[in-house]
Amino acid sequence: MRTSLTMAIDSRIYSEQVLYKCFYWFSQDYTVDISIGEGSFYNVLIQPNKENTVVDWDTLAEKVKQQLIDFKLRDIVSNETKTIRELIVAKAFACYDIDTTPQTNVSDPVGFIPAII
Amino acid sequence: MTRKFLHVENFGANIPYYLLPFRFHRINETKEVIVNEVDDFLVVPVGTAAQIIERKINRREDATLYGDLLANFFISEQPIPELIDVLATRYRTKKSFLDHFTSLHIFVISLRCEHTCHYCQVSRVTADKDKFDMGREHINAGIEMMMRSPNPHVTMEFQGGEALLAFDNIVYAVERTKQEAVLRNKKVNYVICTNLAPLTEEILAYCKENAILISTSLDGPEFIHNKNRHKPHSNSYQLAVDGVMKCRQELGEENVSALLTTTNLSLQHPEEIVDEYVNRGFRNIFLRPISPYGFATKNAGKNKYQTTAFLEFYKKALNTIISYNLNGYYIREDYASIILKKMLTPFPVGYVDLQSPAGIINSVIVFNYDGKIYASDEARMLAEMNDFTFLLGDLSVNTYEEIFYGEKSMELAEVFTNESLPGCSDCAFQSYCGADPVFNYTTQGDTWGHRPTSSFCQRNMEIMRHLIELMDSDKKIEKVFRSWITGKTDAIKN
Numbered sequence: 194m195r196t197s198l199t200m201a202i203d204s205r206i207y208s209e210q211v212l213y214k215c216f217y218w219f220s221q222d223y224t225v226d227i228s229i230g231e232g233s234f235y236n237v238l239i240q241p242n243k244e245n246t247v248v249d250w251d252t253l254a255e256k257v258k259q260q261l262i263d264f265k266l267r268d269i270v271s272n273e274t275k276t277i278r279e280l281i282v283a284k285a286f287a288c289y290d291i292d293t294t295p296q297t298n299v300s301d302p303v304g305f306i307p308a309i310i
Numbered sequence: 311m312t313r314k315f316l317h318v319e320n321f322g323a324n325i326p327y328y329l330l331p332f333r334f335h336r337i338n339e340t341k342e343v344i345v346n347e348v349d350d351f352l353v354v355p356v357g358t359a360a361q362i363i364e365r366k367i368n369r370r371e372d373a374t375l376y377g378d379l380l381a382n383f384f385i386s387e388q389p390i391p392e393l394i395d396v397l398a399t400r401y402r403t404k405k406s407f408l409d410h411f412t413s414l415h416i417f418v419i420s421l422r423c424e425h426t427c428h429y430c431q432v433s434r435v436t437a438d439k440d441k442f443d444m445g446r447e448h449i450n451a452g453i454e455m456m457m458r459s460p461n462p463h464v465t466m467e468f469q470g471g472e473a474l475l476a477f478d479n480i481v482y483a484v485e486r487t488k489q490e491a492v493l494r495n496k497k498v499n500y501v502i503c504t505n506l507a508p509l510t511e512e513i514l515a516y517c518k519e520n521a522i523l524i525s526t527s528l529d530g531p532e533f534i535h536n537k538n539r540h541k542p543h544s545n546s547y548q549l550a551v552d553g554v555m556k557c558r559q560e561l562g563e564e565n566v567s568a569l570l571t572t573t574n575l576s577l578q579h580p581e582e583i584v585d586e587y588v589n590r591g592f593r594n595i596f597l598r599p600i601s602p603y604g605f606a607t608k609n610a611g612k613n614k615y616q617t618t619a620f621l622e623f624y625k626k627a628l629n630t631i632i633s634y635n636l637n638g639y640y641i642r643e644d645y646a647s648i649i650l651k652k653m654l655t656p657f658p659v660g661y662v663d664l665q666s667p668a669g670i671i672n673s674v675i676v677f678n679y680d681g682k683i684y685a686s687d688e689a690r691m692l693a694e695m696n697d698f699t700f701l702l703g704d705l706s707v708n709t710y711e712e713i714f715y716g717e718k719s720m721e722l723a724e725v726f727t728n729e730s731l732p733g734c735s736d737c738a739f740q741s742y743c744g745a746d747p748v749f750n751y752t753t754q755g756d757t758w759g760h761r762p763t764s765s766f767c768q769r770n771m772e773i774m775r776h777l778i779e780l781m782d783s784d785k786k787i788e789k790v791f792r793s794w795i796t797g798k799t800d801a802i803k804n
């Protein structure tokens with residue numbers, strides 16, 4: 194009976210951070226060892242926590258792939274929006290009075306901008 | 311007046327857009343939910359989050375989705391959205407429960423109790439031991455500390471044991487607080503948590519005079535309630551039900567609430583429990599899981615049930631509650647209502663178990679009968695098991711500053727925001743959920759907790775997913791849910 198799954202994951206596609214965030218959620222049922230492999234690859238060894246557990250390895254591999262993609266997507270959002278997020282929080286807790294009428298045309302459905310009349 | 315249209319390039323299909331912070335979670339095989347930084351959510355087909363992130367949403371071809379994403383702050387056409395101040399204000403509103411700091415002050419006015427419930431969360435003691443009542447000096451010091459809270463609106467909650475066994479203490483505390491509140495310009499709500507067994511006319515009259523709310527327990531029909539709450543030589547259920555009726559008559563329906571404690575036995579009877587609440591005329595029910603504290607953890611055989619079993623119970627009971635609403639009887643489930651209010655309105659909810667920063671210290675503090683101060687009620691229960699991890703100090707020794715800004719509080723501050731906890735930091739439900747270091751410590755041995763094996767996480771994630779799925783599957787259910795937030799019953803009839 195197969196007792197473990199080894200995956201080689203390309204670090205050029207998935208960062209170490211993405212790997213750890215992803216495999217964190219597998220730690221309920223599995224022990225996961227992440228090590229540096231050959232070239233640009235990480236080796237990931239996955240073993241069930243409980244001995245003699247019957248694992249559907251194909252399904253598990255699929256799930257890992259799906260989760261890796263999801264965590265990579267989360268990583269992209271998180272990196273791209275880091276500054277704006279900090280700005281929102283900083284503005285939210287800064288001691289200043291917010292303009293009661295923000296200067297904007299976004300809620301202006303017919304393109305009516307008083308400033309350009 | 312002339313009206314001008316924006317330049318034609320504003321209507322092009324290929325304007326690049328910028329991402330705003332959001333998170334996503336699959337809710338079933340076909341749908342996923344995306345949640346932005348200020349709690350707004352959209353249910354979309356699986357794969358949509360990926361398309362948004364990969365800039366595959368086209369302004370013209372996917373006009374409706376594009377418009378929704380733009381209007382709901384998931385994307386922006388400027389690097390910094392024009393409405394950033396609106397976003398900031400919304401964010402601030404979400405966290406506005408922090409503005410005034412601690413509101414709920416729990417006074418464990420006596421540890422004495424005449425019940426012998428098998429799941430009791432504090433050590434029971436016989437009813438005649440005066441040494442288990444809170445001393446007057448401790449009551450005075452507790453009131454002083456409560457008056458120091460920057461919050462202009464505080465709640466003083468009396469708990470036990472059985473709080474009414476020390477009614478003289480309650481009267482003393484309320485009278486003193488009333489005077490202090492006038493001097494310090496504070497508004498105080500009073501709550502007594504009681505099994506109602508020791509209720510008398512005199513007690514009722516005093517509660518009425520002082521607008522004291524009554525919070526009691528009703529675990530379901532007689533056979534469940536009495537099995538859970540054993541009172542030697544009497545019928546606990548009958549005492550509770552009669553007490554509720556009397557309180558309603560005297561104090562008004564809105565001033566009496568009942569809490570349900572779920573046990574192994576209750577798990578098998580979700581429908582009967584809801585029916586009992588409806589038959590007794592309640593308009594709300596709080597489906598709480600049993601807490602892992604006090605005697606509860608010792609009595610493993612009776613109380614250790616799987617979160618999965620609780621979730622199954624919860625969903626069946628919720629289903630029954632929804633059916634009652636759809637058939638014209640308004641009854642709200644409180645746990646769902648708390649989460650739904652966070653999901654469907656811009657406002658926060660003052661519920662200590664689902665807050666980030668956590669409810670401990672920020673919203674609640676507990677003064678024990680012996681003068682010890684704990685970070686929460688659960689922390690106090692842990693201390694009854696001789697674990698003093700969340701002991702903050704002593705009413706007769708420590709100052710307000712030492713308690714609220716002391717070393718222990720600072721240590722806890724490290725772990726009480728879920729924005730910075732492993733697992734939670736990427737979770738779509740982060741802003742609907744909370745951080746509970748006391749629960750983490752009790753169930754997993756450390757205050758950070760381990761989300762993949764946490765029953766707090768498993769329970770909340772599934773309940774939130776389920777609520778969103780229900781709303782998405784049937785607009786009538788969404789109407790019922792909205793009526794729970796607004797209290798407007800006519801919403802469900804249209």
Ligand code: SF4
Nearest residue numbers: 734737740743767771
């Ligand atoms: S506890 Fe679980 S459900 Fe709640 S925010 Fe954290 S990861 Fe999400």
